[in-house]
Amino acid sequence: MRAVVQRVSQASVAVGSETIGSVGPGMVVLVGIAKSDTPDAAAWLAEKVCRLRIYPDDNSNMNRSLIDVGGQALVISQFTLHARTRKGTRPSFNDAAPPEHAIPLYNEFVERLRGMLGHDAVATGEFGAVMAVSLVNDGPVTLIVDSPEAHRS
Numbered sequence: 001m002r003a004v005v006q007r008v009s010q011a012s013v014a015v016g017s018e019t020i021g022s023v024g025p026g027m028v029v030l031v032g033i034a035k036s037d038t039p040d041a042a043a044w045l046a047e048k049v050c051r052l053r054i055y056p057d058d059n060s061n062m063n064r065s066l067i068d069v070g071g072q073a074l075v076i077s078q079f080t081l082h083a084r085t086r087k088g089t090r091p092s093f094n095d096a097a098p099p100e101h102a103i104p105l106y107n108e109f110v111e112r113l114r115g116m117l118g119h120d121a122v123a124t125g126e127f128g129a130v131m132a133v134s135l136v137n138d139g140p141v142t143l144i145v146d147s148p149e150a151h152r153s
Contacts, residue, residue, distance in 0.1 A: 004030040005145055011026075037105055
């Protein structure tokens, strides 16, 4: 699994004209699921994301995690994170998991986050929908996090 994590002061996601999820201070997590991913990857990634020390302490050092600051998370499925772009100009998405494999892992990731942060602290987009994500990147802080399984293929 692969995630792009952005520290935000606020974020929201809409499908059409309806806002379906929003968060205050915390992070936006774009999650890409590969064909080779497993429930262990979802568990590992959720733990890693919640414990990333990307929030400032009293000395302005990045020493606090999402758990430490009581932040929220907006999770968006993003199969394009597994695009191959080395050849040509059209990305290949052959490594991205099909929905029947990806949806249960996406849901596992979200439920693990809710277990660590609280149910109301985690908002989501709509899997497979065309979404408009709005955010205010705080810092800016943006990280790419790959589960250990992401480098096996």
